[in-house]
Amino acid sequence: MMNAALEIRALRKTYRNGFEALKGIDLTVAEGSFFALLGPNGAGKSTTIGIVTSLVNKTSGKVRVFGHDLDRDIQEVKRNIGLVPQEFNFNNFEPVGEVVVNQAGYYGIPRQEAWKRARHYLGELGLWDKRKEMARTLSGGMKRRLMIARALVHEPRLLILDEPTAGVDIELRRSMWEFLQNINCDGRSIILTTHYLEEAERLCRNIAIIDHGLIVENTTMKSLLAKLDTETVVLDLQAAAPKLPEHESIQLRRIDDLTLEADIHRGESLNTLFQLLDAAQISVQSMRNKTNRLEELFLRMTRSTESGERGIRAAS
Amino acid sequence: MNRLHLHENWTALRTIVLKEVLRFARIWVQTVLPPMVTMALYFIIFGGLIGARIGEMDGFRYMDFIVPGLIMLAVITNSYSNVVSSFFSAKFQRHIEELLVSPVPNSLIILGFVGGGVARGLTVGVAVTLVSLFFSPFSLHSIGVTLSIVVMTSVVFALAGLINGVFARSFDDISIVPTFVLTPLTYLGGVFYSVSLLPDFWQGVSQLNPILYMVNAFRYGLLGTTDLPLTLSYAIIIAFIVGLYLFALVLLNRGVGVRS
Numbered sequence: 001m002m003n004a005a006l007e008i009r010a011l012r013k014t015y016r017n018g019f020e021a022l023k024g025i026d027l028t029v030a031e032g033s034f035f036a037l038l039g040p041n042g043a044g045k046s047t048t049i050g051i052v053t054s055l056v057n058k059t060s061g062k063v064r065v066f067g068h069d070l071d072r073d074i075q076e077v078k079r080n081i082g083l084v085p086q087e088f089n090f091n092n093f094e095p096v097g098e099v100v101v102n103q104a105g106y107y108g109i110p111r112q113e114a115w116k117r118a119r120h121y122l123g124e125l126g127l128w129d130k131r132k133e134m135a136r137t138l139s140g141g142m143k144r145r146l147m148i149a150r151a152l153v154h155e156p157r158l159l160i161l162d163e164p165t166a167g168v169d170i171e172l173r174r175s176m177w178e179f180l181q182n183i184n185c186d187g188r189s190i191i192l193t194t195h196y197l198e199e200a201e202r203l204c205r206n207i208a209i210i211d212h213g214l215i216v217e218n219t220t221m222k223s224l225l226a227k228l229d230t231e232t233v234v235l236d237l238q239a240a241a242p243k244l245p246e247h248e249s250i251q252l253r254r255i256d257d258l259t260l261e262a263d264i265h266r267g268e269s270l271n272t273l274f275q276l277l278d279a280a281q282i283s284v285q286s287m288r289n290k291t292n293r294l295e296e297l298f299l300r301m302t303r304s305t306e307s308g309e310r311g312i313r314a315a316s
Numbered sequence: 317m318n319r320l321h322l323h324e325n326w327t328a329l330r331t332i333v334l335k336e337v338l339r340f341a342r343i344w345v346q347t348v349l350p351p352m353v354t355m356a357l358y359f360i361i362f363g364g365l366i367g368a369r370i371g372e373m374d375g376f377r378y379m380d381f382i383v384p385g386l387i388m389l390a391v392i393t394n395s396y397s398n399v400v401s402s403f404f405s406a407k408f409q410r411h412i413e414e415l416l417v418s419p420v421p422n423s424l425i426i427l428g429f430v431g432g433g434v435a436r437g438l439t440v441g442v443a444v445t446l447v448s449l450f451f452s453p454f455s456l457h458s459i460g461v462t463l464s465i466v467v468m469t470s471v472v473f474a475l476a477g478l479i480n481g482v483f484a485r486s487f488d489d490i491s492i493v494p495t496f497v498l499t500p501l502t503y504l505g506g507v508f509y510s511v512s513l514l515p516d517f518w519q520g521v522s523q524l525n526p527i528l529y530m531v532n533a534f535r536y537g538l539l540g541t542t543d544l545p546l547t548l549s550y551a552i553i554i555a556f557i558v559g560l561y562l563f564a565l566v567l568l569n570r571g572v573g574v575r576s
Binding site: 078085 | 325420
């Protein structure tokens with residue numbers, strides 16, 4: 001029988017100051033999946049990852065990684081996990097190559113083999129030429145890639161990435177996506193937390209949303225997106241429209257003389273929208289989605305428990 | 317623990333020690349050179365200028381008498397400061413997490429940091445011994461006692477430095493103990509004088525100072541003279557090693573200072 005990559009049962013964490021970060025969450029990540037763990041700031045994502053990776057002590061609950069119990073077999077749990085944390089946590093005064101090779105050494109990999117692997121992963125991530133340079137001299141994007149190489153050097157079966165592309169430019173982000181998709185295709189399970197919802201939608205097949213220390217959604221990306229009953233598009237017009245047509249499943253509203261927004265209900269086709277606009281002699285110059293679909297859902301689900309600014313950004 | 321894990325753990329331990337050694341070796345101008353300069357000044361001022369007026373101590377030239385104590389002073393302070401600064405900066409920069417997420421047992425994390433501290437303590441000890449040769453002829457009464465005492469003392473203070481590093485929350489916290497505890501205890505530990513010179517009451521007080529036993533045992537190894545029984549020195553040093561190691565292990569197992 002195939003073990004789940006990660007199984008969490010009734011996991012609770014209350015910090016010393018009394019803050020209850022996790023209120024008894026259950027979560028299962030199937031082996032081989034690319035899993036998104038989303039949530040607003042302070043929702044409990046990093047605490048969950050901290051507990052799974054042994055950086056945070058849990059208050060109660062069970063964690064199993066590929067069937068190994070965190071309480072009984074912590075060394076085996078650790079051997080199976082590679083972590084790319086949110087913040088840079090390597091020795092800035094160490095050469096890039098040594099950061100990776102030392103990490104391999106902590107997993108019992110002899111130095112010669114460790115250098116072979118470092119060459120492979122640093123090479124894949126475009127950092128092999130920088131191996132002799134001090135880690136502090138790397139750019140932000142390079143530092144993120146260094147942490148990915150370091151997390152992979154012991155070839156874990158489960159890779160956990162906490163905001164891996166934060167502050168990374170779009171070109172580099174896309175190349176990192178490609179790299180992660182490739183290693184997932186090779187059979188490695190991946191858990192990703194991100195603020196870039198486009199990233200989660202593009203990469204992940206399964207998703208859990210955590211809010212206020214509780215899992216509020218845990219499903220496949222496809223079925224989650226199917227819950228979205230309307231999608232909003234922005235239409236740039238060639239000329240001002242004198243009057244907006246009406247339709248039961250498409251609502252149009254004017255933003256300014258040359259811009260309209262259309263809320264299209266699920267099941268309605270874009271052809272209907274264009275037929276409607278044609279009939280009203282409205283010419284469209286261009287069209288775009290108003291928001292990322294996942295972002296729309298995310299806000300809806302987390303807004304129900306708390307309103308206000310969450311600091312969620314969508315990739316442009 | 318099976319053989320595979322033993323081999324993995326041995327590799328992990330070597331990695332930590334090598335990393336620690338490279339750390340202080342890269343910055344040798346800050347770590348190895350200053351104690352050599354400081355001790356050279358001690359030899360010139362206390363041993364040469366003042367010592368010439370003091371005459372003999374326990375039947376030895378004053379310069380010859382203070383050499384073991386000054387070597388020990390350098391070993392103690394460097395073993396301690398290497399581990400406390402390395403462990404605290406690993407916490408401060410958060411790269412201690414590299415070790416915490418890995419399968420390295422806490423006992424090996426302790427041994428690795430202690431290994432680095434002992435390596436620096438002994439490196440500086442050898443360097444200061446070489447400096448001392450300009451002022452005093454080399455004397456070795458018992459190589460076994462000399463080596464065992466210097467290594468064990470270095471272990472004691474490397475462990476103490478680790479515990480300080482675990483509790484430290486700021487850079488101030490890593491300098492308080494060396495400044496206000498370690499240096500006074502070392503100076504009062506018979507580095508510059510024989511405790512037999514003190515009145516009975518202060519001799520009794522001095523015997524509460526563990527560093528006195530270490531300095532005296534080391535002096536015995538080099539010169540063949542001591543104010544205290546050698547077996548008692550060994551017993552005290554071993555008791556400190558066991559006690560401090562167990563305390564450090566409990567702290568790391570509980571995640572004190574490193575896990576929330």
